[in-house]
Amino acid sequence: MKKLWIYVIAAILVVALATAGAIYYLNDNSYVAKVGDEKITNTEYKFFLGLIKYQLMNQLYITDWSSKVGNQTAEEMAKEYALEMAREHKIELMQAKKNNVKLDKEEEKSLKASFDNIIAQTGSRVEAENTIKEQFGISWSEYKSIMRDVELANKFKATEVGKFNPTDDEAKAYYDENKDNYDKATVKHILISILDDSGNKLPEDEQKKAEEKAKDILEKVKKGEDFAALVKEYSDDTASVDDGGEYTFTKGMMVKEFEDWSFDEKRKAGDTDIVKTEYGYHIMLFVKREMVPFDDVKNSIIGILKEESYSDLMESWKQDSEFSIVKNEGEYNSIKID
Template sequence: MSEDKIANNNKSSNSIDKNEEVMYSKSKQEGQIKSENKISIKKIKQIKSNNIIKIVAISLVGIMCLGVGFSYGKNVGRELPATAKKYRANKVFATVGDVSITGKQLQNRMEPLFYLQGKSKLTDEEISAYEYSMLDYMTTTEMLYLEAKSNDIEVSEDEIEEEYETTMSSISQSFGMAEDEYLKEFDLTEDYIKKDLEKELIAVKYMGKVTDVTEEEAKNYYDKNKDEFFEVRGSHILIKTTDDEGNELSDDEKAKRKEKAQKILKKAKAEEDFAALAKEYSEDTSSTNGGDLGFFKKGDMVESFENAIFSLEDNQIYDEIVETDYGYHIIKKTGEQYASFEDEKEDLISQLSYNKQNTLLDDLEAKYEIEIKE
């Protein structure tokens, strides 16, 4: 799903430049993030944080999901890890019910991260952020694993072996090390890694089982909440109030542009061809399509634009200029419909699964009394 979009152009042949889309759309960080159907613990905390604070999750043996990259070669990382920190082996850094996460466990995960940084030295604040994210990931895995075991979830030896081979292949690519080199470098064993992999696989299997959403569930939700899928189609003409770098124009220049927009609105209200006016005057890539923005739902537009267009009848032009942070808009509503279930099914299943995941994590955090110690 696009993070920023003004309209669902899958239902229209029209397309809008990505740089322009951001101008009108509300941030999907306001509760509309959709999770992927394929669940992994690496994404669980990102899902739960709603992308407002991005949680950086590191996989079991230290392969990072973020774009740090290892560009210096294995010898640089081995000889000169610019960042290093020792953790007291028996110190308790977090608890999940009666289970403690110790300094030794945290060390096993942080050292590969420091290695991958190569010459880049992390600040104390960055180290603290990574530690918290790591512990957040570890406690999430642990609580899901404990709940999974209480529900008799198991994985086979073959599944563990396959995951181990995949992990080691990734390590070889990311660290430039063979399996035995990696284990020696970070004082790990094959059994240790396999036990952690088993725990993660069981946790993921449980998460997938209890948060699965069927097509029937999605259809029931669609039928009971039809108004959520009402959408309108609209066109607009934009007169910008920002320069090419996105900086706001002076008050005098804005006043001139507003006057220009008012004149265009008069022409549109006088029943001049709206599409032709958009092609002639609109400072927006949609001008090539006569200002057409396709279909969109409530919540897809900035508030002032949305309030205007949803108040209109079909083929009606809004009586006033609508101002947003990007300029003055002349707005016309050109159609309305309910999005079909088939069009919405994939996103709806993802959204409902996300809701289940969020609820499950909240419930388990309370049940197991998760604590990350300072």
């Protein structure tokens, strides 16, 4: 169930960085900040801010940008992350140009195909323009220019990441230090929601009815009725219906109550109960818990270690005065999230 997953800002950044890459648009005289001698233009910044806004709305369900996240507003947080992302990608683009990294004909062809695909998906060039304008607040031509440099910076990054060669011993050490990431639980559940279609809590009497309904379903489960059939008949978690209500996950991926029940050390196959979360009442059925063997994840860990090494390299670049950042406070402060 998508709404059960807890997304953190770090995860958002990983997705955004992989998607966005670096940008550099020359025909915009306004700028939000300078990285060394290079400008982060208003257009570039809007691109990153639009990306962050989309991520937060769809993964953390933030719609009120004046709401507090820690000691700052959601808008302040989004703007800070957008600026940091823009800085890192400006550095990548500067490094790419310094190292004479260029797109070859096949990469240019692939990029053009991606633009054609957006037009095909939206239905027309006009609709593509409208979609980009709505999400990022920039024009279609600006978007194309930005995305070309995205590919350029991504190519540079891939080359740098490929220079790192973690050993098997380093990968094993990472595995041993992060075993929670490889401790997986598999459970099935039936959700009886206590939220309305707008995501608001139902009245207390309706929530009480949901609880009683969950208790009735639990009795059916205990009597041996087919769980998958009960999922199809009753569950409000439409995302998992076709899988019989089943999820496999590691710690930190689900809401606390759901996770605590699943990872209880006394939990055994066949255990069933009702767990209440902010989403409603979950009729739970425990399937199994297992450690993923090191050999099964060694290659993915090596990839993680390469990315960590690249992050360290990025941090070293940030310490170089060539890539220091200076905000254009007036322009930065004038940009708001609608």
